[in-house]
Amino acid sequence: MAYVVTESCIRCKYTDCVDVCPVDCFREGENFLVIDPEECIDCTLCVAECPVEAIYAEDDVPPGQEEYIALNAELARQWKPIVERKEPLPDAEEWAKIKGKLDQLKR
Template identity: 55%
Template sequence: MTYVVAEPCIRCRTTDCVTVCPVDCFYAGENMLVINPEECIDCGACEPECPVTAIFEESELPKKWSAYIQLNVEYASKWPGITEQTDPPSDWEEWKDVEEKKKHFNPAPAS
């Protein structure tokens, strides 16, 4: 099983998870991160680092976010890799508890 970044990451993108990843399998979009399932070694180091609880082992991913499995696959091949922590959006804490953020997903790569 691989790990998956799900909807809670949208508009938060704190990158705390990136610093603990031993294989650099994170990719950055404008307002979300994804994990490349081909590179993830299923170590789980990233999961507890996420302050918005956006990272799940695939088998533990809530059904309502099952589409994020494919989203991670798709955007890991389109977005640039990220290996160092960056500043989160200035308003990330306002978004951390917002539900149903899919409409705010931005498919643009990180700038």
């Protein structure tokens, strides 16, 4: 069972999770991160590091966000790995609590 990055990460892109990942399973888009389900070893380290609580075990993804399971798998095949922490997006704090951001995702 892999972990999944959900909606809360869109337009925030905090990378605290990247620092603790022992297998470099995160992939980076312009305004979102995903987890490669083929690389994730289910260690749970990233969950506690996410300041916007965007990361869930695949079986625990909140209702209404199940589409992020497939989205992580799809985008992980397209995006490049991110292995070092970076600054969050400039307006991350403003976007952190906003719901319904899928239309904001830049592929």
